[in-house]
Every structure is written in structure tokens, then in C-alpha cells.
């Protein structure tokens with residue numbers, strides 16, 4: 001009886017305890033979404049067998065790693081990146097899987113995003129593409145890319161953010177933040193020094209530490225330190241004799257130790273070359289071994305990966321320990337809990353109206369009006385007949401170019417966009433002008449376009465010229481495309497000139513009309529021998545799903561152009577520092593970057609070479625005046641103990657034209673005297689401001705010593721030397737409107 005009584009009391013106490021104290025989870029810590037992520041990592045790690053640890057650090061298919069099925073630890077699924085979500089591919093092949101629910105929105109290429117110079121737009125981009133990745137159940141988005149635009153021949157420049165480390169840093173951070181807010185990791189690529197394509201698997205890059213730290217690394221550093229990127233992709237090339245995917249200096253010393261990266265280093269697909277180096281060289285997750293990244297690939301080789309059985313065998317025979325392995329596993333688990341097993345993540349969205357609108361807005365803000373004689377653009381409101389000429393007016397540009405190729409739900413070509421816009425306002429006539437690349441397929445995705453045209457170049461030109469004589473405005477739409485040796489992964493361009501006889505078409509049209517607009521669709525600069533003969537030039541990039549609508553709205557003046565160049569357009573190839581003084585390109589084996597820190601405008605300005613269009617250049621349909629530059633002080637101190645260690649720069653920008661517009665106010669710093677050579681000036685701030693006609697706004701920038709520093713490789717430190725500096729504010733690197741000096745003390 002007593003015994004029963006005691007039991008009743010015990011049960012009652014238990015119920016009371018359950019009702020009053022917080023419910024204790026019976027789940028293991030690693031599955032508890034409320035537990036601290038580091039505790040989850042350690043708990044999971046402690047439960048895993050050696051074989052499970054080995055399994056989790058390499059691929060099980062083209063784009064996934066296996067997780068730990070026994071413990072319910074999820075797989076990690078990756079997707080390209082960086083302009084839209086790649087169609088599903090077969091388990092073991094590059095070919096698309098022919099799903100019918102995997103068409104995406106194509107966003108403008110990253111060169112266009114960089115050309116917006118708008119951090120909010122970069123975040124919008126990240127959120128939009130991140131939502132699509134999330135909806136498609138992807139954990140890692142393979143992008144964005146921030147390799148520096150060193151040469152206009154690099155086939156992959158269109159996937160990157162231009163030549164300036166500050167601009168790329170500012171634009172990459174919000175993109176990452178936007179993506180990762182969806183519970184999807186950004187995988188920033190290609191770390192590092194992947195600045196040419198043709199020999200990307202064999203080129204061995206060397207350069208000064210100064211160039212490394214000042215030019216090639218800052219965007220990656222910002223991605224890690226400020227963007228908090230959860231993963232990063234090692235590049236194919238070598239750096240100082242060791243492949244970047246297992247390069248101790250790049251990955252362990254700089255990325256993980258100096259910058260405190262706690263995410264996963266993922267190899268580029270086929271970028272791993274040695275088990276020993278992979279173990280100690282900082283690689284965490286191996287993908288795509290025995291592929292060339294594009295076409296070739298051994299089937300089902302996963303157990304043979306450098307970080308699969310060969311690693312296991314080395315551990316089992318005692319040749320290596322498990323310390324490095326545990327560290328790699330920790331990072332992969334951390335990534336898994338941040339993404340695949342993150343219960344707080346939103347659900348995402350696919351091909352929504354908001355995404356279409358985002359794609360169009362990004363495009364509209366990135367399009368750059370390069371040249372506009374006699375206010376030839378916007379197209380006159382009373383234009384009744386408009387002739388559109390050129391293959392790029394009709395060619396789908398979302399298929400091709402390498403791993404960024406997409407399968408889109410819709411793509412509005414420039415001609416369609418112009419047709420839609422002018423539906424009841426003007427007659428739109430089309431002439432082909434030239435025949436370039438008529439193919440249109442990538443890994444099983446077909447554009448379905450038949451672009452064949454058997455007419456001779458002369459017949460095509462004659463037709464266009466004849467039509468040009470009877471219209472109010474001629475729009476030539478050409479440039480490059482995504483086929484090999486143009487803007488395409490795995491090969492580089494062979495010339496700066498436009499391909500396919502386009503120069504002759506433009507010259508002939510220029511002779512026939514005084515209202516010629518040239519629209520260039522490309523991710524790279526091109527030569528423009530006809531520049532003085534045409535009225536307008538518009539740089540329109542690869543704009544994705546909404547290309548045509550964005551272009552039409554700019555040409556018609558519905559949207560006022562506000563993009564600025566993220567890289568220099570040189571007049572000739574040898575004007576680019578990377579091609580000057582007999583430098584070879586492309587480089588199958590060793591290359592030393594003799595241009596050093598003088599990349600892009602830094603090099604053009606040092607050599608006094610006038611570019612065709614300078615870094616930061618971009619016109620508007622209105623005019624902006626700059627006035628009233630003020631510094632909060634003429635002195636700035638190294639440390640706050642002696643005086644202010646920051647300086648505020650304020651100026652006024654006025655829209656003095658008769659329509660609303662946006663201006664990118666650019667702030668450059670010049671060091672008057674220094675112990676090492678420095679560029680004539682460097683971008684250290686920018687703000688995009690929207691102004692109604694007649695409106696003025698104040699724009700302010702805060703400068704601190706980071707904006708004044710250079711990397712002194714004699715002491716391996718960032719140094720700001722006392723003395724005079726200048727603040728230069730303007731509308732481009734070549735159009736400085738206001739100047740002031742101050743002293744660093």
C-alpha cells in the first residue's frame with residue numbers, strides 16, 4: 001500500500017515537473033535546432049565513424065555530397081551560379097536531367113550588377129537568386145565570382161565584378177548577405193588568381209604580395225569578413241607552384257588564419273590534384289575530380305577521389321592522423337547546419353513576378369550609356385519607324401558560356417523588348433546585318449532558335465543599309481556572345497576587336513544615317529574604330545530573362561541610364577597593362593604579373609594612356625553638377641589619441657537637367673608622396689543618389705586610415721604614411737569635378 005502511494009506521488013511529481021519546467025528535448029544535440037551550432041557540430045562529429053567522416057568530405061554525384069545517412073545528417077546540394085539556378089543535371093553527368101520543373105529566372109551577369117554601383121541592388125540580386133536556390137532545395141550557390149578583370153581577353157570576365165577591388169568588395173557583400181538570408185550558402189569563386197581561362201588548369205601565377213593583397217584579394221576578404229560567406233571555391237590554377245585548391249598560403253594562412261574564415265573550402269570541379277596536399281593544404285570538400293569542369297568526366301569515380309579511399313588508407317596505415325580530417329568534417333557539418341539542416345530558413349520562391357521585376361531593375365540600373373552625341377538618345381518620342389539590326393537583337397544569351405549556362409522560363413530578346421515597348425507607337429523593322437554564332441545548346445539545353453542565314457555578308461549589309469535610309473532611328477545590336485573564344489568559360493578571346501564583320505556593318509550604317517545607336521551585348525570591352533561616326537553607344541551586358549525589356553526602356557527614355565563602367569575600355573589591346581611591354585597571353589605554364597598593382601585604370605593612368613572609356617564612366621539623359629566640397633578637418637590622425645582618426649567629406653550634387661536621374665558619386669584618394677609607388681588615385685567610396693530635375697542633395701563619405709593605406713610588402717603590413725593626401729570627387733575616374741587636400745598626422 002505504502003509502495004503504491006509512493007509511486008503515485010512520484011508520478012504526480014513527474015507530471016508537475018513536466019508541466020512547470022521547460023520541456024527537455026530527447027533529441028540528440030546535433031539534431032536540436034535550438035542548440036548552439038558549434039555544440040551540434042561537436043556532437044555530430046563525436047558520433048561519426050572514420051568512414052563516415054571520409055565520406056562527408058567528397059562528392060557522391062556531380063553536385064552533391066552524401067551527408068551521414070545513418071545519423072540523418074543531410075546531403076549538401078550545390079548549384080551553379082552565379083546568374084541563375086542551373087538546370088538539374090544527371091547524377092553522374094554534366095548533361096541536364098531533362099526535368100520539366102527546373103527552369104529559372106536569369107538575372108543579369110555580374111558585370112552588369114557591378115555596373116549598377118548600387119549596394120541595394122546587389123542585395124536584391126542576392127535575395128532573388130537565393131530564393132530560387134532555396135526553392136529548388138539547393139544548399140550552396142556556386143557564386144558570386146570576384147576575380148579581378150586583368151585583361152579584356154579573359155573569357156570569364158562576364159561572371160565577375162570588374163577591375164577595382166573596392167567596387168567588387170562593396171558589391172559582393174550585399175549579394176552574399178541576400179543569398180545566405182535564404183539559408184543558402186554563397187560559394188565565392190574562384191579563389192584566387194583565376195584571371196585567364198584557356199590554360200586555367202595549368203597556369204602557375206606569381207605576383208608581388210602587394211598586388212596580391214591590394215588588387216586580387218580584397219573582394220574575397222570582404223566576402224569573408226563582412227559578407228560572412230559560408231563557403232569559398234578554390235580555383236583551378238596554381239599559385240607559386242601549388243594548386244590553389246590545396247594551397248597552404250592561400251587557404252590556411254590567409255583565408256583561415258588571417259581572415260578567420262569558418263566555412264568550407266570547396267574545390268573547383270576537378271581542381272584537386274593530390275591527397276597529401278589536400279589533407280594539409282586547407283581543402284575541405286572535394287568536387288568534380290577527373291573532370292575538366294566542362295565536358296569530360298570519369299563515371300562513378302567518387303571512391304577514388306583524392307579525399308576518399310586514398311585518404312582513408314593513409315589514416316588506416318598510420319601515415320597521417322585524423323586532426324585535419326576532423327577539422328574538415330567540422331566545417332562541412334557547420335555548413336550543413338547553416339543550410340540543409342537549418343529549420344529557420346524561409347521556403348524560397350521560383351520565377352515569381354518579383355523575380356522578373358528584379359531581373360529587369362538590375363539590368364536597367366547596370367546598362368551604361370557610353371556615348372551620346374547631340375542627345376541622339378533617348379529615341380525621339382515622335383519616331384515612327386525604327387530599324388533594329390544585328391544578331392544579338394534576336395539571339396538567346398542565357399544558354400552557353402560554360403557552367404553559368406541556364407534553362408530559363410522566359411527570355412525577352414532585345415528585339416522583342418523593343419517590339420513590345422513600341423507596339424502601338426512605331427513600326428519596328430529588323431535586319432540581320434551579320435551572321436555570328438548560330439548554335440544554341442549547352443549540356444542538353446537547347447535554345448530551339450534557328451539562326452541560320454545563308455546570305456553573303458554583302459547582301460546582309462546592303463539590306464540593312466537600304467532600310468536605314470528610310471527610318472527615324474537605327475539601333476545596331478551586336479557585341480560578343482557566349483560561344484567559345486568569346487565570353488565563355490574554358491577559353492579566352494583572341495582579339496579585342498568585335499567578331500563577325502560587325503565593324504563593317506556599323507561603318508556602313510553610320511554612312512547611311514545620322515541617328516545610329518550601337519548597343520553592345522558583352523561582358524568585356526571591345527575595340528570601337530567607328531566610335532566617332534556613330535551617335536550613341538550603349539553597353540548592355542548579358543541581361544538575362546528581362547534583357548529586351550530593360551534595353552527598350554533605356555533606349556526609349558522610360559528609364560534614365562545610371563550604370564557606370566566597372567572596368568576600363570581601352571582603345572587597343574596593348575593599352576591594357578597586362579598586355580603591355582610584350583607580355584604573353586594566354587599563359588600555358590608560368591606567368592608573373594608584371595603589371596603588379598597597376599591593373600585597369602591604375603595602369604592606364606600611370607602610363608598616361610587615354611582609354612576609350614574610363615573606369616567609372618557612364619552618361620545620363622540629365623546633367624549633374626558637383627559643388628561645395630567640404631572636409632570636416634584638414635587633418636586626420638593615425639590614432640584617436642591625438643585627434644580625429646576619421647574625416648568626413650561632404651559635397652552637393654545637383655540635377656541641373658530637366659528630368660529625374662541617378663548619379664554615382666565617386667570618391668578617389670591620391671597619396672601625394674609615398675615610399676613605394678602608388679597609383680595616381682584609387683576608388684575609396686561611392687554613393688548612388690537619385691535626384692529629381694533641379695533637386696540637390698548632400699553626399700557624405702567617411703574616410704579613415706584604411707582608405708589611405710597600401711600593402712607594404714617589405715614589412716607584410718598595411719601602412720598609411722603621414723603626409724598629404726587628396727580627395728578627388730567626380731563622375732568617373734577621368735572626370736574629377738572637385739578636389740581637396742588634407743594631411744595624415
Ligand code: BGC
Nearest residue numbers: 080142268269292293294403
Ligand atoms: C567552374 C565553376 C563551376 C563548376 C561547377 C567549374 O568548371 O569553374 O565555376 O561552379 O565548374 O559547374
